Amino acid sequence: MENQTEKETFERSTWFQTNTAKMMMVGILTLVLLIPLTIVQDLIKERSERKNEATIKVTNSWGDNINLMGPILKVPYKIYSQTEEIDEKTKEKTIKKYSYTQNAYFFPFELNHTTKVDKVDKLKLGLYKPIVFKANVGVNGNFKELNFEKLGIKPENVLWDKATIQIRTSNLKSIKSDLFIKLNGDKYTLETNGESKGNFDVLETKNFNLDSITNLDFNFDIQYNGSNSIEFIPIGKTTKTSIDANWNSPSFIGSYAPLDTTKNITNKSFHADWKLIHVNRPFAQQYSEKIPNLNEYSYGAKLIETVDQYQQNERASKYGFLVIGLTFLIFFLIQTISKINIHIFQYTMIGLALIMFYTLLISITEHSSFMIAYSIAASSVIVMLLLYSISVLKNKKFPLFITAALTLLYSFIYVIIQLEDYALLVGSIGLFLILAAVMYFSRKIDWSKN
Known part of the structure; x- marks a missing residue:
């Protein structure tokens, strides 16, 4: 055993x-x-x-994504209506007329963006260095061929002396320049009007007289602190955009790709151009009452780390x-x-x-x-x-x-x-x-x- x-x-x-x-x-x-x-x-x-938490904390104080839409020409006009009222005692009929004001919005005929993006390396939180940048955006173009009749508005009902220019932008708190716009050589201050349109805050000029103006040239500059991305909405009948940045790994985002003929990416920088005409996007050049949400038609560049640590x-x-x-x-x-x-x-x-x-x-x-x-x-x-x-x-x-x-x-x-x-x-x-x-x-x- x-x-x-x-x-x-x-x-x-x-x-x-x-x-x-x-x-x-x-x-x-x-x-x-x-x-x-x-x-x-x-x-x-x-x-x-x-x-990621550190990045959010830094970008909240420095500046978030940038999205720019504008300028937009805003022109008020009168609408008249009348109602028939019957007096219960006398049975007499009276006609009462009413009027109220609405706004017509016109997009530029030509719109050009020239953007210079400089990456900032000095910002740091603990061990982490989020991607942030400074962006100088120059915008110029013109308004012409304003078609009020297409909106069913009679010229005699237009309040020509109440016209204003609007610029809609995100990241309003991180704008680092005084905001002026030149209209046919005259300088107008842009100020917030307290409105918010979706993801956009609204900047607006004081009233000016649009009567007898057939061509309205404009130009302005905005300096931003931003992070992650910069985008534009192509509201011009012809919109041209160029972006230059000292960053070697951009991601081109949005509904429209840059032109292959001029796009250039090197080890230290990139350059990209876009050219869009009105037939490339499914929205009109003018609106009455309000402008629809056009965020889905934005385009631009995102500064990314191809593969982070x-x-x-x-x-x-x-x-x-x-x-x-x-x-x-x-x-x-x-x-x-x-x-x-x-x-x-x-x-x-x-x-x-x-x-x-x-x-x-x-x-x-x-x-x-x-x-x-x-x-x-x-x-x-x-x-x-x-x-x-x-x-x-x-x-x-x-x-x-x-x-x-x-x-x-x-x-x-x-x-x-x-x-x-x-x-x-x-x-x-x-x-x-x-x-x-x-x-x-x-x-x-x-x-x-x-």
Whole structure:
């Protein structure tokens, strides 16, 4: 009986020494290490959310998105109506006439925007530097061909001396210049009129006399503090817009794309032009009573970070399972080929060292560039595993091979993170080559004996 028990114990201990058992334990350990890897990914998300909160706080005080619509010519006119009333006692009929005022709105015949955007690097909150900018917007053009009859308005009902100019804009609190508009050479002050039209605040001039004016030229300049984006609404019968900015990664947004013939993006700046005519947008040149919401027809540029530091960290962490799995596979193949026994505890230490790479990466990235942080974190982990594997494997040949393999692996992942359009293609080719290498080095192992 005792012999049988000893035999079963021996068989069990022998089975745990087989490659099959070791593969199972390493596989289970790999899955267990997904727990700390998930914790690291949650940490990255938390830090990213904190950055977003800091960005919102900064932009609320500095200035938000910029959207400009105008100028708009506003002309009041009279509407007359009459009602018939019957006196209940005398049964006599009387006609009472009423009048009230409404407004007609006319968009420019020609409208030109010339915008210079300068990125501001000095603004900082703690560890974070949100993207903010200063924008100088110059606007000029003219009004002509005012068609009151198309709106059913008789010229004799128009209050010619009550005309005004309106400019509608978002981000009113961050305008940093005095606001004047020149109309046929005469300067008029623009002031808020207390109205709010959707996302826009309204600036308006005092009254001026439009009678006998057939062509009304205008020009004005606005200086903004802004963040994220700058957009325009093409209310001119012909609208031309140009934007120059010292930013190398714009995203052109809205309903209309810039002209390909003049668009230019360099390592330090970009230039973009738009030209739109009235047939490009489905709204009229004049309105009575009120102007509809035209926000959906805006266009412009958004200053973005193509991949910010937290997005890069998040993408790197998604390859954590691959790094752990391939590193364990390398150690397992070395163990199988060299007959050197590696304990499960030692695999655990190796796995935790690989997890530490991501905590090092995110913490260093917040104080430096992603490239420097990645180099320091990867080098630290590779050196640590080199020294540890020398003590475990008792020689230098295999540890040097492991060091070379990890260097290639981390370099490969860094390249994938930096790529956008070709990330999937390069990743697929790389994984194919890794699989081919594993198949090559494991081809002579006799798995039937394990």
